[in-house]
């Protein structure tokens with residue numbers, strides 16, 4: 001405990017509070033995250049009354065040693081990538097708080113809540129228009145993408 | 155959810171002393187501690203500074219964030235514009251020794267003390283030579299101001315009859331004095 005770096009300390013605090021009071025529909029794999037604080041798996045359920053009701057998704061968070069000054073790398077992983085105009089079929093998410101609008105006062109919890117609300121406000125399930133091109137050409141790390149942010153309301 | 159918690163807390167408080175659950179004191183303590191947590195590292199703020207928008211940070215944490223994005227100096231919490239120069243250090247009780255200021259972090263900016271508003275008129279006499287001259291010049295003025303306002307509009311015995319050139323001149327003069335006095339007072343306040 002004493003030898004923890006500032007970023008590990010903060011991740012440890014976030015993990016504790018996320019396990020203690022998880023937001024609705026969000027569940028962190030505590031054992032896995034406890035083993036390796038720099039990589040978390042979050043289970044997420046589509047909210048009731050939305051197009052994603054009943055669906056389950058997995059989010060992967062990767063943290064650099066500069067977290068929280070550096071934003072986490074967040075992607076959907078696993079067999080069910082939500083079909084959404086801002087989610088590419090390789091799991092990359094076009095969400096400004098994950099790059100340009102990141103702030104160290106944001107947290108895993110607030111990112112999860114933003115993603116839940118992004119899914120919940122969706123009116124039509126479809127992939128981004130440039131999906132196939134992007135998936136073929138993009139870097140593995142979505143943070144390397146120069147995103148052109150679509151309007152937030154979709 | 156949080157509303158329920160609040161309701162519980164308040165009922166717990168209303169209960170008479172002995173039956174007070176030990177948990178609530180603990181919760182309250184936790185809440186108090188959270189109030190003084192840095193918005194970046196989530197620890198109790200060390201070398202605490204507060205932004206003009208009122209958000210609390212450790213100085214090293216805020217400094218590092220401002221260095222990370224020099225082009226966009228925004229408050230991490232509310233996105234208000236902030237700058238290194240415009241943060242206020244918080245000094246709690248008990249002198250904190252220079253506890254190992256982290257490497258590469260400049261000292262926290264010192265608190266700026268502005269003197270309380272200019273000590274009114276004559277009380278300035280005790281302040282040494284400069285003060286003496288200053289307040290002397292100033293001190294004399296309110297009398298002129300006072301008399302000129304006093305005269306204004308009121309007919310003293312022996313005053314020139316209304317409408318005569320002398321009356322007009324007197325009125326003009328007292329107005330001029332009034333203005334000079336006002337300007338002088340303004341200058342004083344600004345100085």
Ligand SMILES: [Zn+2]
Pocket residue numbers: 192193194195196197199200211212215
């Ligand atoms: Zn801090």
Ligand SMILES: [Zn+2]
Pocket residue numbers: 205207208209229230231232233234
């Ligand atoms: Zn702020």
